[in-house]
Amino acid sequence: MGFYGKHILPRLTHMAMRQEQLTPYRRRTVSGAEGCVLEIGVGSGLNLPLYSDKVIRVIGVDPSAELLRIAADAARGAQPDVELIEGLAETMPLENASVDSVVVTWSLCSVTDPKRVLDEVRRVLKPNGRFHFAEHGLAPEQSVRRWQDRLTPIWRRCAGNCHLDRPVASLIEDCGFRIERLDTGYAKGPKPMAFMYEGVGRMDRCRSNGIPDA
Template sequence: MSFYQRHVLPHLLDFAMRQKQMLPFRRRVIGAAEGTVLEIGIGSGLNLPLYGASVRAVIGLEPSPELLRMARTRAARASVPVELLEASAEAVPLEGAGIDTVVTTWTLCTIPDAPRALAEMRRVLKPSGNLLFVEHGRAPEPGVARWQDRLDPFWGCVAGGCHLNRKIDALIAGSGFRIEALENVRLPGPRTHTFLYEGRAGKG
């Protein structure tokens, strides 16, 4: 791992993900979580203060030890019990069918093998469980999507493997989930980076 990836990128990610315009999306997604929650890509723990009384416990999964160190500070102040695991979403170290809610917020763009990770999320969910998500991804306008394809290799190098052009709803549905609610909105900013997918999916 390079100096940039270990010492610079985690702080850049924490700063970028603290944008105020993202907070309403976080509040809606986290506010719908209940029971035992598995948060994929918990990062620096920005969602932890938002979990409320409907959540019994949060298991936070994150492959970056640097981001986990930041998350521990927020975990200590959380109003719910939090367990942090240094692990990959492609191999979730949990038994099957034990999780009530899986949460992903701006995470599926960076996982190298997103279909495998989604299969793992589906495996650990209870039959009645839900996947709650807000992600950025492929825009519907052909011209914008072409620019996403052009920029994607460069952007991935500077943004920790983030992909601009993943069609999030297709990824989720293609992994056996049943999408029950989906809203697409665009944040202010570059059109290649700001098309969002927010929704809920059942285990199917």
């Protein structure tokens, strides 16, 4: 990782993700979380002040040490208790069926292997747990999709591997989740970057036997 990726990009990411228009998405996404929560791509900790008193602990995973330093400031003195782990979501150091809820906001777009990440979510989530997500991704209109396909190779190089064209809902379902709620639509901004998926999923009991070992 070069100087840009290690020092400049985390600060740009923090500033970009502080947009006020994203706060309602964040609030809705974390509102249903409870118990022990795993937050994938915790970043600079912008979700941490939004958790309710139903949450007893948050484990935040992120590959950026710089963003985690900002998150540590946000977590200082906060409730619930927060543990921050520097690492990849594809290989999380957590035991099987150890968390009650998983939260991810605008991070599946940038992970190297989203299927492997979602397999890890299934592995660490308790059988009755829920997966809460807010993401941007593939738009329904072909005209917008064409722009997403054109822009993604360039965009991902300057935006920390962020993909504009990942089909979020089908990715989640294909990895063994049954989506209980899904809301989609455009946020403010250029359409290729602004098609949002927001929802809640549970592990599909018919496919739960395929959870990989730790």
